[in-house]
Amino acid sequence: MLQSQKYVLPLLLLFFGVIFLGFLNISLGSVNIPFKDVFASIFNLEVSKETWRYIIVEYRLPKAITAIITGSGLAISGLLMQTLFRNPLAGPYVLGLSSGASLGVAIVIMGASVFGGAFAGILLSKWSLVIASSLGSLLVLIAVMLASLRLRDTMAILIIGLMFASLTAAVVSVLSYFSPAAQLQQYVFWSFGSLGDLSWNEVGILAMFWFVGIILAVSCIKNLNTLLLGEQYAKSLGVSIQKNRLIIIIATSLLAGSITAFAGPIAFVGLAVPHLIRQIIPVNNHSILVPAVILGGAALMLICDIAAQMPGQEYTLPINAITSLIGAPVVIWLLVRKRKFLF
Numbered sequence: 001m002l003q004s005q006k007y008v009l010p011l012l013l014l015f016f017g018v019i020f021l022g023f024l025n026i027s028l029g030s031v032n033i034p035f036k037d038v039f040a041s042i043f044n045l046e047v048s049k050e051t052w053r054y055i056i057v058e059y060r061l062p063k064a065i066t067a068i069i070t071g072s073g074l075a076i077s078g079l080l081m082q083t084l085f086r087n088p089l090a091g092p093y094v095l096g097l098s099s100g101a102s103l104g105v106a107i108v109i110m111g112a113s114v115f116g117g118a119f120a121g122i123l124l125s126k127w128s129l130v131i132a133s134s135l136g137s138l139l140v141l142i143a144v145m146l147a148s149l150r151l152r153d154t155m156a157i158l159i160i161g162l163m164f165a166s167l168t169a170a171v172v173s174v175l176s177y178f179s180p181a182a183q184l185q186q187y188v189f190w191s192f193g194s195l196g197d198l199s200w201n202e203v204g205i206l207a208m209f210w211f212v213g214i215i216l217a218v219s220c221i222k223n224l225n226t227l228l229l230g231e232q233y234a235k236s237l238g239v240s241i242q243k244n245r246l247i248i249i250i251a252t253s254l255l256a257g258s259i260t261a262f263a264g265p266i267a268f269v270g271l272a273v274p275h276l277i278r279q280i281i282p283v284n285n286h287s288i289l290v291p292a293v294i295l296g297g298a299a300l301m302l303i304c305d306i307a308a309q310m311p312g313q314e315y316t317l318p319i320n321a322i323t324s325l326i327g328a329p330v331v332i333w334l335l336v337r338k339r340k341f342l343f
Contacts, residue, residue, distance in 0.1 A: 007281050007288050014295035018068065021302040025067065026060045028306055030314045062203045063196040067305045068298040069203075069210045070195060070263050071273075073255040075297025076217050078270030079289060080248050083224050085158045092256040092270035095144050095157075095249065096164035097137045101260040102191065103168040104136025105129050109187045110179040129190065130202075130261045137257035140164050141249070148245055157245075192318030193264035195305055202262060209258035216251035217290060220244065224286040266320055268327025269304075273297045276330060300326070 027038045033052050040047045041056040077092030085094070093099070108128055147160045176184055198206070223244045235241060259266070274289070277296045281288060301323075308322040 007283070007292070010281055011288075011292055011295070014292060014299060018295055018298045018302065021299055021306070022064050022068065025064045025302045025306050026056055029055075029060065029309055031055065059196065062198055062200055063305070064302065065203055066195045066198050066206065066263060067301045069206055070259050070266060071269055071297035071299070071301025071304075072294040073210050073213060073259050073297070074266060074270035075273035075293045075300075076214065076290065077252045077255045078272075079274040079286075079293045080217060080220070080224070080252050081270075082274055083227055083286070084245065084248050085154060086228075087158070088275065089271065090158070091268075092252055093165070093260075093265070093267075095161035095252065095256075096140045096168060097253055097256050098260050098265045099165040099168040099172075100136040100138075100140030101133040101257065102136070102265060103172055104132035104134070104139075105190055106172045106175050106187055107136075108132040109190070110175045110183045133261040134257065136168075137253065137260060140168070141253040141257065145246065145249060148249060149242070154241075154245065157249075190264055191320070193266045193320035193323075195263055195301075195319055196316070198262060206258055206262045209254050213251045213255035213258075214294070216247055216254070220247055220251070221286045221290055224248075225284065228284055264320065267324050268330075269297060269301060269323050272327040272330045273300055276300070 023035060023038055026042075027033045027035055031052075033041075033056065034048075037047045037049075037052050038056060039045070041053040042061065047053045074092050078090070081090040081092060081094050082088060084090075143164060144157065144161055148157050151157055151160075176187070179187070223239050226239050227244070256270070273296050274293055277289065277292045280296075281292050283289065304319060304322045304326060307326075308317045308319045310316060
């Protein structure tokens with residue numbers, strides 16, 4: 001109880017940090033909008049310019065919410081995978097979900113060159129890519145879950161996930177080799193990731209997947225703490241390893257799979273955020289780590305989106321490039337410091 005109270009202040013600082021970064025994210029862009037008008041637009045008050053209200057409500061607010069969902073979802077997925085596999089370098093895509101999604105999108109985009117006219121346009125629509133990405137992630141998830149039912153060794157599941165990732169990446173490489181330049185370029189643009197292309201309906205669907213994934217993750221908190229002590233000890237306490245493993249895999253798949261489907265494959269956030277949070281809150285207790293990681297992931301993604309949209313400029317940088325530029329040095333720094341990982 002005392003330990004939980006000790007970390008109330010860092011959690012509150014993270015919470016208010018996310019709120020501040022959210023307002024800052026909405027106010028910055030090719031057109032800088034004052035904070036007071038951002039606040040007025042969100043709460044339907046009088047604004048200085050009606051065009052600002054349209055920009056905020058129809059474009060920037062959905063993008064900021066997408067950034068919060070994406071960052072928090074990937075971060076909590078990374079924490080779940082690192083705890084399940086007791087591996088500090090495990091991430092949300094370690095099960096091959098991102099590679100499966102990439103394969104689905106690659107098949108649709110590169111297969112569209114076979115068809116002409118309106119049918120090719122249908123294949124390359126936004127919802128077609130979302131469905132293809134979701135199906136690709138789902139197929140990999142089913143394969144991994146079937147393997148998890150037959151295997152007792154958790155590390156074997158990790159290896160199988162990596163093998164699925166390698167297999168699907170190889171198929172994507174073959175498709176890329178034989179694809180026309182236009183389709184190949186479109187696939188590359190999808191792989192950059194994007195937070196700003198979602199409508200309110202799409203944000204709502206993504207939020208539903210996020211909510212279910214977070215609920216499943218929260219339901220596992222007690223068992224996650226037990227898993228840190230080893231599977232044998234967890235079994236001695238009556239924890240069902242196989243059931244718990246399935247719940248964790250499903251939660252990670254819902255979060256990482258839906259985010260990849262709607263925003264593209266976004267790297268390093270899920271890997272880096274749990275370690276960054278452990279530098280701020282050095283505990284093993286997941287009842288503290290889970291909310292801290294959710295808030296930390298949202299904050300980091302908002303920061304990356306602010307950097308990507310180049311405030312005052314007309315163009316934006318690929319969000320995947322920004323997260324990698326920030327995430328990779330963090331992981332290197334952690335390894336160079338040789339700080340003991342809390343596993």
